[in-house]
Amino acid sequence: MSKMLMIGDLAAATGTKVNTIRFYEEIGLMRRAARTQSGRRTYGAGDLERLRFIRHARKLGFETQEIRSLLALGDDPERPCDEVTQIAVRHLDDVNEKIARLALLRDELEQIARSCAGGLVSECRIMDSLGA
Amino acid sequence: MSKMLMIGDLAAATGTKVNTIRFYEEIGLMRRAARTQSGRRTYGAGDLERLRFIRHARKLGFETQEIRSLLALGDDPERPCDEVTQIAVRHLDDVNEKIARLALLRDELEQIARSCAGGLVSECRIMDSLGA
DNA sequence: CTTGATCCTCCAGTCATTGGAGGATGTAGG
């Protein structure tokens, strides 16, 4: 059989903290791992793949709930693909909105940062800008 | 004397939850409020201004620690303005970085969302894209 | 046989709030 992995191997292979993997198991993102006689978790290639999926989705900003849905859909290949697309598109909309909001914020911050004429705090317009 | 405000007035005037104002007091963003005989917090115009400042800075994405620094600087008008500018500029850099990262993310998500050819989950490329 | 790495469970802390229980006080209408 293929080599079995310890939790530390999974952690090293995916750049995840060991504690985080245990946490993913607790909240049901990772399947409950099989154990050795002494109680240590063991994993296979499928688990590694699953963890990679989770981590990548997290880096893309999906929330654990969304990831849970995606994983459930992936586990059931006969379902129509619409739901998957929906989750992705909705998330894309979120991201675009976030970008738009941050852009406004950046403009305001740029104005604020420029408003400093040097000198003392009492003369500094930044504080006023923040207050307004 | 000027009218004194109750915590609910402050909340209404700034769109802040009452609990949040008490929390700000606890963590030292708001000054400890004077109390009525029965123990209710009372505020003046200065407090309202301070809370507005805090809320605006929070909306701009400043962390409470940064706001604490800004407030401390504001309380000491003789200090040079550099530190204020530094905080603002550093935060501006943060925001720009965040925007850049989100833009990359959006590109990836757009690719992913486009990769769906319809049909069943088993044929949907989105799951693969997320896994990779 | 000992050392050091890795594993285990359980618990507390992070950040910035939010919400609620349980009780005291204030105000307006009848």
Added chain:
DNA sequence: CCTACATCCTCCAATGACTGGAGGATCAAG
């Protein structure tokens, strides 16, 4: 004056997504 009802108080727990540590067991290598 009494009764609602709103508002206030304190204290505590929860959120999301982890992170870190205490205290102890187990494993591989030298």
